[in-house]
Amino acid sequence: MDSGASSPDILVDISDLHFHRGGRPIFRGVDVRIPKGTVTAIMGPSGTGKTTLLRLIGGQLRPHRGVVRFAGQDVHALGHGALYRLRRSMGMLFQTGALFTHLSVFENVAFPLREHTQLPEPLLRDLVLMKLEAVGLRGARDMMPGELSGGMGRRVALARAIALDPDMIMYDEPFTGQDPISMGALVKLIRTLNDALGLTSVIVSHDVAETARIADLIYVISDGRVVDSGTPQALMESKSEWVRQFMHGLPDGPVPFHYPGPELVSDLLERR
Amino acid sequence: MLGLLARLGATTISSFQRLGRGTFFLARVLTGLHSLLPRPGLVIAQVYSIGVLSLVIIVVSGIFVGAVLALQGYNTLVNFGAEDALGVLVALSLLRELGPVVTALLFAGRAGSALTAEIGLMKTTEQLSGMEMMAVDPLRRVIAPRLLAGFVSMPLLAAMFSFLGIMGAYVVGVGALGLDGGAYWSQMQDAVDFRDDVMNGVIKSLVFGFVASWIAVFEGYDCVPTSEGVSSATTRTVVHTSLAVLGLDFVLTAVMFG
Ligand SMILES: Nc1ncnc2c1ncn2[C@@H]1O[C@H](COP(=O)(O)OP(=O)(O)O)[C@@H](O)[C@H]1O
Ligand SMILES: [Mg+2]
Numbered sequence: 001m002d003s004g005a006s007s008p009d010i011l012v013d014i015s016d017l018h019f020h021r022g023g024r025p026i027f028r029g030v031d032v033r034i035p036k037g038t039v040t041a042i043m044g045p046s047g048t049g050k051t052t053l054l055r056l057i058g059g060q061l062r063p064h065r066g067v068v069r070f071a072g073q074d075v076h077a078l079g080h081g082a083l084y085r086l087r088r089s090m091g092m093l094f095q096t097g098a099l100f101t102h103l104s105v106f107e108n109v110a111f112p113l114r115e116h117t118q119l120p121e122p123l124l125r126d127l128v129l130m131k132l133e134a135v136g137l138r139g140a141r142d143m144m145p146g147e148l149s150g151g152m153g154r155r156v157a158l159a160r161a162i163a164l165d166p167d168m169i170m171y172d173e174p175f176t177g178q179d180p181i182s183m184g185a186l187v188k189l190i191r192t193l194n195d196a197l198g199l200t201s202v203i204v205s206h207d208v209a210e211t212a213r214i215a216d217l218i219y220v221i222s223d224g225r226v227v228d229s230g231t232p233q234a235l236m237e238s239k240s241e242w243v244r245q246f247m248h249g250l251p252d253g254p255v256p257f258h259y260p261g262p263e264l265v266s267d268l269l270e271r272r
Numbered sequence: 273m274l275g276l277l278a279r280l281g282a283t284t285i286s287s288f289q290r291l292g293r294g295t296f297f298l299a300r301v302l303t304g305l306h307s308l309l310p311r312p313g314l315v316i317a318q319v320y321s322i323g324v325l326s327l328v329i330i331v332v333s334g335i336f337v338g339a340v341l342a343l344q345g346y347n348t349l350v351n352f353g354a355e356d357a358l359g360v361l362v363a364l365s366l367l368r369e370l371g372p373v374v375t376a377l378l379f380a381g382r383a384g385s386a387l388t389a390e391i392g393l394m395k396t397t398e399q400l401s402g403m404e405m406m407a408v409d410p411l412r413r414v415i416a417p418r419l420l421a422g423f424v425s426m427p428l429l430a431a432m433f434s435f436l437g438i439m440g441a442y443v444v445g446v447g448a449l450g451l452d453g454g455a456y457w458s459q460m461q462d463a464v465d466f467r468d469d470v471m472n473g474v475i476k477s478l479v480f481g482f483v484a485s486w487i488a489v490f491e492g493y494d495c496v497p498t499s500e501g502v503s504s505a506t507t508r509t510v511v512h513t514s515l516a517v518l519g520l521d522f523v524l525t526a527v528m529f530g
Binding site: 080115164 | 393397398399401402404405406407408409413
C-alpha cells in the first residue's frame with residue numbers, strides 16, 4: 001500500500017486496476033486519473049467494462065488488484081458506514097435509470113433527501129421542483145416511471161442523482177435513447193451542471209460524437225487496458241490506428257465488428 | 273451413472289452454497305436491524321401490505337377448514353356419543369397444528385412469492401443498486417422491514433385463522449348439526465391449556481414466520497437478475513418454504529408434544 005499522496009486536484013485516482021469475472025479478465029492494469037471540475041469521458045466498445053468500472057469506483061464491486069481512490073480515500077478499504085458516507089458525495093446515473101417504479105417522479109427525486117435529511121416538507125418540495133426544473137421535467141412530477149419514455153426516465157434519474165448535491169456524478173451511457181432535441185439539451189445540461197455546481201463528471205459512453213462535444217478529457221479503454229487518453233482533438237489524431245478508427249467510427253480497421261468465434265462456414269456446416 | 277453422481281454432487285454443493293449465502297445474508301440483515309428503531313413506519317407499512325395481501329385467503333381458508341373439521345369430527349365423534357367434544361377437537365387441531373402450518377403454507381404462496389418477485393424485480397431493474405449508490409443500504413431499507421414484518425404478521429394471521437376456524441366449526445356444529453352451544457364452548461375451555469396449546473402454537477407460527485420471510489427475501493435478493501431468474505426464485509420460495517415449514521413442524525411437534 002502506498003501512502004495515498006495523490007495530487008489534490010485529482011478527485012478519482014485509479015491505479016493498476018485488475019478485475020476479472022469468472023476467470024475472464026475485464027481489466028488488466030488500468031490507470032485513470034480524473035481531475036476535479038472536469039468532464040472526463042471513459043470510452044470503449046460495448047462490453048469492455050465501462051459499467052463495471054463505474055461500479056468499482058462506487059465500491060459496489062471489489063478489484064482483484066489495484067487501488068481506487070476517491071478524494072484521497074481508498075474506496076475499498078472503507079467499512080460499511082464510511083463507504084455509505086462517501087457515496088453521499090457521488091451521484092450515479094444508471095444506464096436504465098433505475099427509478100423506483102412504485103414512486104412518482106416527485107417522490108423518486110425526493111427519496112435521497114428524505115433518507116438523508118430532515119428537511120421540512122415545503123423546503124423539500126422546493127428543492128425537488130428545482131432539480132426537476134433543471135432537467136426540464138417539472139411538469140412531469142406526478143407521473144409514474146412506467147409512463148415515461150426511456151429518455152425522460154433517464155433525466156428524472158439525473159435529477160435524483162443531483163438531489164444531494166454530490167461532488168461527482170457518474171453517467172452510464174447518458175445519450176442512449178435521447179431524441180435529437182433532448183440530446184442537445186442533455187449535452188448542455190451535463191456541461192452546465194458541471195460548471196455551475198462545481199461538479200466533476202464522469203461519462204461512460206461509446207457515443208463518440210456526443211461525448212467528444214463535451215468532454216475535457218477522454219480515456220479510451222479496450223481489452224482491459226487504457227489504449228490512449230487526452231483531449232478529444234488529440235485523440236482524433238491519435239498515433240494509434242485503433243483509436244482513430246474508434247473515434248471516427250469507421251467500420252473497417254483493426255477493430256473487428258464480430259465477437260471472436262469460429263469461422264461462419266464451419267459453424268454452419270457443424271452438425272450436432 | 274457417473275453423470276448422475278456428478279449431478280447429485282453439483283446439486284448438493286450448490287444447495288450448501290445457497291444455505292451459506294442465506295446465512296451470511298441473514299447475519300448482515302440482522303446486524304443492520306437497529307437502523308429500523310427510529311423508523312417504525314417502514315415496518316408498519318410492510319405489516320400492512322403483507323397482512324392485506326394475505327387476509328382474504330386466510331379468512332376464507334380459516335372458515336372452511338373449521339367447517340370441514342366440524343363435519344368430519346362430528347361424524348366420528350357421534351359414533352362414540354362424544355359429539356359434545358367437538359369444540360375440543362377443533363380447537364386443539366387448529367391451535368396446535370392447522371393454524372400455524374396452513375397459515376404458513378398460504379403465506380408462502382400469497383405473501384412470500386410476492387415478496388420474492390418484488391425484491392427480485394427491484395434487483396433486476398437496478399433499483400437496489402441505485403439505492404446503494406444513493407448511500408441507502410437496501411438491506412436496511414428494503415429487506416429488513418420486510419423480514420421483520422413477515423415475522424410479526426405470521427402469528428397474527430395464524431391467530432386469525434384459528435379463531436375463524438373455531439367460529440366456522442361452531443356454525444356448522446351448533447347451527448347445522450344441532451350440537452349444544454354451551455357444551456361446545458365449555459368443553460373447549462376445560463381442555464385447552466394456555467401454555468401447552470396456545471403458546472406452543474404461537475411459538476410455531478413465530479418460527480414459521482421467521483423462516484418463511486427469510487426464504488422469501490433471500491430468494492429475491494439472491495435471484496439471477498433476469499425474467500427467468502425472478503420466476504425460478506419465486507417458485508423456489510414457495511417450494512422451499514413449504515418443505516421447511518412441514519419439516520420444522522414435525523421437529524417442533526416432537527419437542528413440544530412428544
Ligand atoms: N453480473 C455479471 N456477471 C458476469 N459477467 C458480467 C456481469 N456483468 C457484466 N459482465 C461482463 O463483463 C463485461 C463488461 O460489462 P460492462 O461493464 O457492462 O460493459 P460495458 O458497460 O462497457 O458495455 C461484459 O463482457 C459482460 O459480459
Ligand atoms: Mg454498460
